[in-house]
Amino acid sequence: MSDPNVRLRGIIESLLFVSDQPLSAAKISQIVEVGEGEVVQILEDLANEYRRDDRGYQLRQVAGGYRLYSHAAYSPYIEKLLLSFDHRRLTQAALETLAIIAYKQPVTRVEIAAIRGVNSDGVVNTLLNRDLIRELGRQDTPGQPILYGTSTRFLEAFGLRGLDELPPLDD
Numbered sequence: 001m002s003d004p005n006v007r008l009r010g011i012i013e014s015l016l017f018v019s020d021q022p023l024s025a026a027k028i029s030q031i032v033e034v035g036e037g038e039v040v041q042i043l044e045d046l047a048n049e050y051r052r053d054d055r056g057y058q059l060r061q062v063a064g065g066y067r068l069y070s071h072a073a074y075s076p077y078i079e080k081l082l083l084s085f086d087h088r089r090l091t092q093a094a095l096e097t098l099a100i101i102a103y104k105q106p107v108t109r110v111e112i113a114a115i116r117g118v119n120s121d122g123v124v125n126t127l128l129n130r131d132l133i134r135e136l137g138r139q140d141t142p143g144q145p146i147l148y149g150t151s152t153r154f155l156e157a158f159g160l161r162g163l164d165e166l167p168p169l170d171d
Contacts, residue, residue, distance in 0.1 A: 005042075008032060008034065008038075008042060009042055009045075009046065011032055012028055012032065012039065012042055012043065012046070013046065015028060015031060015032075016059065016066060016067065016068045017068060019067070021063075021065070021067070021152065021156070022061075022062050022063045022064060022065025022066055022067040022152070022156060023065045023066055023067070024064055024065040024066075025039045025040045025043060025065075025066070027065070028043075028066075043059065043066050046059050047059040047060075047061075047066075054071075055071065056070060056071050056074055057069060057070055057071060058070075058071055058072075060159065061161055062155055062156050062159055062160060062161055063152045063155035063156050063160070063161065063162075064152075064155075064161070064162070067156065091123075093116075093118075093120070093123050094123050094126055094127060096116060097112060097116065097120050097123045097124060097127060098127055098132060098133070098150075098154070100112050100115050100116065101127070101133050101148050101149065101150060102150050102154070102163070102166060103166065103169060105136070105147075105148065105149035105150060106136045106137070106139075106147035106148065106149050107147065107148055107149075108139055108145040108146065108147060108148070109121060109124055109145065109146070109148070110145060112124065112148075124148065130153075131151055131153040132150065132151060132153055132154045132157065133148050133149065133150055133151055133154065134148070134149060134150075134151040135147070135148060136148060136149045150163065
C-alpha cells in the first residue's frame, strides 16, 4: 500500500466503519491530519464508488456528517438476520409524538399532551430511551418544564441532513 491516497481512503473507510455516529469532514480531517477539502473529495469518491458498484452498503451524508448504511435494496435480508427487528419499530403514538417534537421544538410535555389530546409521558420516555429526542433545557415559566427537541440520532434514523429537510406540513 505505497500510494498515500489509497492508504488515506482505507483509513477514512475504517473510521466510518467503526463510528457509531456520523463523522464530520472536519473531524475526519483532524484525525487523519489532511485538509478538509481533500477529505470531502475522498468521501464523495467513496460514496460514488459504492453507488456505482452497487455495494451492500452506502455512504450517506446525515446529521452534519457521513455514515455508512446498509443498502436499502437488501433490507429484506437484513430483516431476516435481525429477528428482533419488529420490536424496534415505533408505535403510532410514538410517531405522532416524535412528529410533534420535530416540528414544534422546543416543546414541553404539557404542550405535546395538549396537541395529542392525551398524556404522552410514557411515549416521551420511550423516545428519550431510544435517543430520538433530547432535553434542550428548561422553559422560563413557573415550574420550569423541560423543553424537548430531536436528537442527532433522529436525523440519522430518518436519513436527514438537518431539520430543514423535514417535509412541509399541510395547512
